[in-house]
Amino acid sequence: MTSRYDLVVIGGGIHGAGIAQAAAAGGFSVLVLEQHGLASGTSSRSSKLIHGGLRYLESGQMALVRECLHERELLLKIAPDLIQRQPFYIPIYSNTTRRPAQLRLGLSLYALLGGASSIVDKAVRFRRVPRSEWDELDDLETNDLEAVFEYWDGQTDDAALTRAVMRSAQALGAHLQMPATFTGAQLNEEGCSVSYQHNGQIFTCETTVLVNASGPWVNHVLAHITPAPLQLPIELVQGTHLVVSGTITHGIYYVEAPKDQRAVFVMPWQGNTLVGTTETLYKGDPAAVQPLLHEQAYLLQTLTHYFPAYRQSPEILSAFVGLRVLPVGEGKAFSRPRETILHVDRQDYPRVLTVYGGKLTAYRLTAERVIQRLITTLPDRAIRADTRTLILSS
Numbered sequence: 549m550t551s552r553y554d555l556v557v558i559g560g561g562i563h564g565a566g567i568a569q570a571a572a573a574g575g576f577s578v579l580v581l582e583q584h585g586l587a588s589g590t591s592s593r594s595s596k597l598i599h600g601g602l603r604y605l606e607s608g609q610m611a612l613v614r615e616c617l618h619e620r621e622l623l624l625k626i627a628p629d630l631i632q633r634q635p636f637y638i639p640i641y642s643n644t645t646r647r648p649a650q651l652r653l654g655l656s657l658y659a660l661l662g663g664a665s666s667i668v669d670k671a672v673r674f675r676r677v678p679r680s681e682w683d684e685l686d687d688l689e690t691n692d693l694e695a696v697f698e699y700w701d702g703q704t705d706d707a708a709l710t711r712a713v714m715r716s717a718q719a720l721g722a723h724l725q726m727p728a729t730f731t732g733a734q735l736n737e738e739g740c741s742v743s744y745q746h747n748g749q750i751f752t753c754e755t756t757v758l759v760n761a762s763g764p765w766v767n768h769v770l771a772h773i774t775p776a777p778l779q780l781p782i783e784l785v786q787g788t789h790l791v792v793s794g795t796i797t798h799g800i801y802y803v804e805a806p807k808d809q810r811a812v813f814v815m816p817w818q819g820n821t822l823v824g825t826t827e828t829l830y831k832g833d834p835a836a837v838q839p840l841l842h843e844q845a846y847l848l849q850t851l852t853h854y855f856p857a858y859r860q861s862p863e864i865l866s867a868f869v870g871l872r873v874l875p876v877g878e879g880k881a882f883s884r885p886r887e888t889i890l891h892v893d894r895q896d897y898p899r900v901l902t903v904y905g906g907k908l909t910a911y912r913l914t915a916e917r918v919i920q921r922l923i924t925t926l927p928d929r930a931i932r933a934d935t936r937t938l939i940l941s942s
């Protein structure tokens with residue numbers, strides 16, 4: 549007998565896991581198909597920050613920042629084993645483009661958008677670090693240093709978070725098929741017939757709605773649905789990180805790359821130092837993306853510029869690269885909107901919903917919005933849980 553689900557979700561990244569959790573919490577039956585392993589795509593290759601995105605204030609994305617900060621606070625409560633608050637340091641040198649007054653304004657706005665804790669709680673309020681404390685900052689370059697600001701955001705292990713969300717979904721009854729590659733779907737009046745490959749065999753199942761949460765593969769997946777839903781034009785932008793030996797322990801540094809003044813993070817990561825990221829347009833197969841030599845040189849130049857201790861031949865332990873999914877648009881990727889787009893095959897009773905883009909930080913909210921967007925098509929079910937209170941553990 550062919551299995552039937554309320555939702556089939558393609559992709560076991562943070563969005564697929566989050567949507568499975570929200571669906572199961574809403575009482576719906578759900579199957580997730582993941583071709584390789586949980587978080588094997590972008591969700592293990594992010595900067596691992598649970599944050600509002602201070603830099604998005606520069607491009608006026610207030611709503612996104614406010615939402616992400618709200619989610620940060622919630623996730624700190626429900627996933628205390630997986631997300632830690634970290635101090636972030638922004639050094640300002642005589643030639644840094646963002647000046648102290650500008651930074652103070654940005655951080656004040658960030659604190660306001662972040663809600664009560666960022667304003668009232670003295671331990672996590674932003675401040676200007678007194679000169680007497682500069683030598684505690686991981687040997688940060690102090691030549692020409694004018695000011696250092698400290699503020700607080702979150703850090704996580706993105707892959708571990710994804711696995712925890714999927715475990716929570718499974719505890720509520722979600723099914724996971726892995727490795728299982730979606731191969732095609734046929735839309736019909738009742739929903740959709742889905743085919744996938746598992747252990748060398750093709751299986752089929754029926755679903756009321758199909759959710760395409762396949763990250764950089766979104767349009768590839770849409771092209772395998774009949775009749776083919778419209779695809780949004782997108783660009784893939786690769787972001788490389790380096791893991792370098794040696795430790796940064798005090799917090800996360802948010803510095804301006806000397807080459808182009810982009811924001812780059814230098815942070816503690818599993819006993820070493822993580823430096824990222826880049827933004828390079830990518831046109832090939834998502835599975836074949838690789839860190840490029842010029843990206844590694846750019847990140848090393850930034851690291852050694854601010855941390856002289858790394859100038860003695862730093863040892864690169866590994867490099868990883870993730871792909872951002874951005875709507876085609878004008879200007880540099882850096883300033884393009886980072887809103888998540890939920891695209892449906894038809895407005896009234898959607899049968900296919902595609903998640904374009906998104907933030908690790910906002911995965912829970914995105915997942916709840918996906919379920920809301922599909923509510924007209926989904927059957928009535930009794931709610932089982934609330935994702936705002938489900939505890940996630942490592």
Ligand SMILES: Cc1cc2nc3c(=O)[nH]c(=O)nc-3n(C[C@H](O)[C@H](O)[C@H](O)COP(=O)(O)OP(=O)(O)OC[C@H]3O[C@@H](n4cnc5c(N)ncnc54)[C@H](O)[C@@H]3O)c2cc1C
Nearest residue numbers: 559561562563583589590591595597730763787906908909
């Ligand atoms: C460089 C970089 C840094 C980032 N840093 C941050 C950050 O610090 N904080 C933050 O909040 N956000 C960050 N983001 C954004 C965040 O990481 C992504 O939005 C998020 O991880 C995307 O998750 P996803 O589930 O949509 O995609 P993915 O994690 O890519 O998951 C898609 C999954 O679909 C599977 N799949 C694809 N095709 C098929 C198929 N045919 N059948 C079955 N499975 C399939 C893939 O194997 C993959 O596992 C960053 C993004 C990038 C690129």
